[in-house]
Amino acid sequence: MCGIVAAFSRRDPVSQATLERATRSLYHRGPDGQRWWISGDGKVGLGHARLSIIDLSTGDQPIASEDGRTRIIVNGEFYGYEAIQRELEARGHRLRTRSDSEIALHLYEDFGLQCVHRLRGEFAIVLWDETRRRLVAVRDRFGIKPLFYAWHQDTIYLASEVKALFAAGVPARWDEESVFHSVSFGAHMTRTLYDGVFQVPPGHFLIATDKHVQVNQYWDFSYPKAETTAPKRSDADYAAEFLHEIEEAVRIRLRADVPVGVYLSGGLDSCAVLGLAARHHPEPICAFTLTFEQAAYDEGPIAKEMAALAGAEFHPIPIGQRLLADNFADAIAQSETLCLNAHGVAKYLLSRAVRDAGYKVVITGEGSDEILGGYAHFRRDMLLYNREGQDPDAIKELLAWLDEHNTVSRGLLLPDGEVGPLESVRRVLGFVPSWIETFSTRAVKLRPLLARGFQERFGPIEGTYGILDDVDVRGQLQGRDALHQSLYLWSKTVMANYILTMLGDRMEMAHSIEGRVPFLDHKLVELIASLPVNQKIRGMTEKYVLREAVRDRITDTVYRRQKHPFLSPPATLNPDDTFNTFVQDTLRGKAFAAVPFFDQKSVIDLLDRLPGMDVGARTANDQLLMHMVSISVLQERFGMAA
Numbered sequence: 001m002c003g004i005v006a007a008f009s010r011r012d013p014v015s016q017a018t019l020e021r022a023t024r025s026l027y028h029r030g031p032d033g034q035r036w037w038i039s040g041d042g043k044v045g046l047g048h049a050r051l052s053i054i055d056l057s058t059g060d061q062p063i064a065s066e067d068g069r070t071r072i073i074v075n076g077e078f079y080g081y082e083a084i085q086r087e088l089e090a091r092g093h094r095l096r097t098r099s100d101s102e103i104a105l106h107l108y109e110d111f112g113l114q115c116v117h118r119l120r121g122e123f124a125i126v127l128w129d130e131t132r133r134r135l136v137a138v139r140d141r142f143g144i145k146p147l148f149y150a151w152h153q154d155t156i157y158l159a160s161e162v163k164a165l166f167a168a169g170v171p172a173r174w175d176e177e178s179v180f181h182s183v184s185f186g187a188h189m190t191r192t193l194y195d196g197v198f199q200v201p202p203g204h205f206l207i208a209t210d211k212h213v214q215v216n217q218y219w220d221f222s223y224p225k226a227e228t229t230a231p232k233r234s235d236a237d238y239a240a241e242f243l244h245e246i247e248e249a250v251r252i253r254l255r256a257d258v259p260v261g262v263y264l265s266g267g268l269d270s271c272a273v274l275g276l277a278a279r280h281h282p283e284p285i286c287a288f289t290l291t292f293e294q295a296a297y298d299e300g301p302i303a304k305e306m307a308a309l310a311g312a313e314f315h316p317i318p319i320g321q322r323l324l325a326d327n328f329a330d331a332i333a334q335s336e337t338l339c340l341n342a343h344g345v346a347k348y349l350l351s352r353a354v355r356d357a358g359y360k361v362v363i364t365g366e367g368s369d370e371i372l373g374g375y376a377h378f379r380r381d382m383l384l385y386n387r388e389g390q391d392p393d394a395i396k397e398l399l400a401w402l403d404e405h406n407t408v409s410r411g412l413l414l415p416d417g418e419v420g421p422l423e424s425v426r427r428v429l430g431f432v433p434s435w436i437e438t439f440s441t442r443a444v445k446l447r448p449l450l451a452r453g454f455q456e457r458f459g460p461i462e463g464t465y466g467i468l469d470d471v472d473v474r475g476q477l478q479g480r481d482a483l484h485q486s487l488y489l490w491s492k493t494v495m496a497n498y499i500l501t502m503l504g505d506r507m508e509m510a511h512s513i514e515g516r517v518p519f520l521d522h523k524l525v526e527l528i529a530s531l532p533v534n535q536k537i538r539g540m541t542e543k544y545v546l547r548e549a550v551r552d553r554i555t556d557t558v559y560r561r562q563k564h565p566f567l568s569p570p571a572t573l574n575p576d577d578t579f580n581t582f583v584q585d586t587l588r589g590k591a592f593a594a595v596p597f598f599d600q601k602s603v604i605d606l607l608d609r610l611p612g613m614d615v616g617a618r619t620a621n622d623q624l625l626m627h628m629v630s631i632s633v634l635q636e637r638f639g640m641a642a
Helices: 016-024 081-090 102-118 162-167 176-184 235-252 268-278 300-310 321-335 343-356 368-372 376-385 392-404 423-429 434-449 452-461 473-477 482-509 522-530 544-549 556-560 578-588 600-612 615-638
Strands: 003-009 034-038 044-049 070-078 121-129 134-139 148-152 155-159 197-199 204-208 213-217 260-263 286-292 313-319 361-363 514-516
Touching: 003 016, 003 070, 003 121, 003 134, 016 034, 016 044, 016 162, 044 070, 044 121, 070 102, 081 102, 102 121, 102 134, 102 204, 134 155, 148 162, 155 162, 176 434, 176 452, 176 615, 235 268, 235 522, 235 544, 260 268, 268 300, 268 368, 268 544, 268 556, 286 300, 286 343, 300 313, 300 556, 313 343, 321 343, 321 482, 321 578, 321 615, 343 482, 368 482, 368 522, 368 544, 376 392, 376 434, 376 482, 423 473, 434 482, 434 600, 434 615, 473 482, 482 514, 578 600, 578 615, 600 615
Parallel strands: 260 286, 260 361, 286 313, 361 514
Antiparallel strands: 003 044, 003 155, 034 044, 070 121, 121 134, 134 204, 148 155, 148 197, 204 213
């Protein structure tokens, strides 16, 4: 993985100093070399910060086509590239490198933008086509790799991270409506927290010319309609088909010219990845596991048992409250977004430890919960909206059981307290997904903490959920099972903008670690999307088909364990510890007073009341505190203006 920067000016020549400055701001993404190229007319510039994974000796970028009229920069990995290299050479292409990145350049020459359908992996691409005088940017199907853009002084800038756009001169200003949307409902598909800064949505490409800019979609989940009748098959058949695809997705992600490790928790997803990877790795694979002092959050013993079964080398990485406090600001500055829990900071520390151990590549279990219904709110959706033929009293008991056995998810993954206005969602979808209901309860808690003017300006949009304006409701949601609708909307927002950012790319690349996510291999996802909902959730068992497919590759402990979200212990649970002190000092301090979105007096009142709350209430309120501390860090680090 790498860092990429591009500029296309409609007026003045691109400044080489600006291009270099923006590229160097991404040094953490590519410490193995930075290179730049500016077109002969000075109107186009490409910058690349390289992390060497494949073709260590000749894979520098930008890469030019044989005639020099097309150039490409890539952040990511393409799998199965060797076969495509042979195919390209058979058609007469002369490859300048043996890297996987070059295949996208020549596929584009041969197929134009239809080449995206030949690309398998995690990627963000920017390509300059001199013949057509157009800049093309492509983001992978799920948003695993980030790609942002902004217009500034008649120039469009693109980059892997927002900080590179700021380094190029894009003003650092808040987009107040996006901030309100983020703190209340979660992230947006295209907008960011920053005024004038947008992201190329997952599964889309952008085309910029001298006259126009357009963004087009090339891939979507396309869940089957509920009335679609598929041939009846056995659970064993579904499990065998699933196992074939997930094993292939893991196997191809072991290909690298550097050592590959695995991030291991006590969860089904990462344990499945390790169990599968161990069978295709010639030596014992290294498994890196975060451990915490609080037993309710520590998965170290379960992960250690799994590592022993797989014959892996187990490397526990202990994380204490002081480490979270000392590294919170740096991690948030890397993420450029708001956090709900310090789990992202823990991932930041994990990646640092992995880098220090001499690794550049890890395989992770991210994405499984999002496509297989792993979270508690998806099980709640099944209970509420797939009730045909079920006893209402039994449903009621199961809902109570779900709430009782997921206390750490209170207010985070399951509703907690008053729900805000959601009638517009109900009118459009016919129901309210449980995760949207959960976010609404958080927005209600947040409302009294907002600055009066901020609340007055944007409060009326509460409950409208702009995501419904961004997706093809009629084409992708109507007629689909409620669980599939919920999965779809979650994947378009929370997965792409939070999970794959705060728990994925940004925390990994902060320390030059490439994370590979086999559960988001598009061939596997297309299979999963086609499966009946009872292969995803069966009663109270989530990720049913995965659990059955890998049963002989995981421990019995993991097989029988229900989903436990990856969280670090909330700061509010340790009132005398360093992390809580950091949170208190930040929110009572001068830097937070300068944040224009919150009423500090009301926030301090909440802080004063926390000691009298029960554990569940403190856990639910911890999310609000993390939001506010995050935004205070971003305000200070980037010198944000309203």
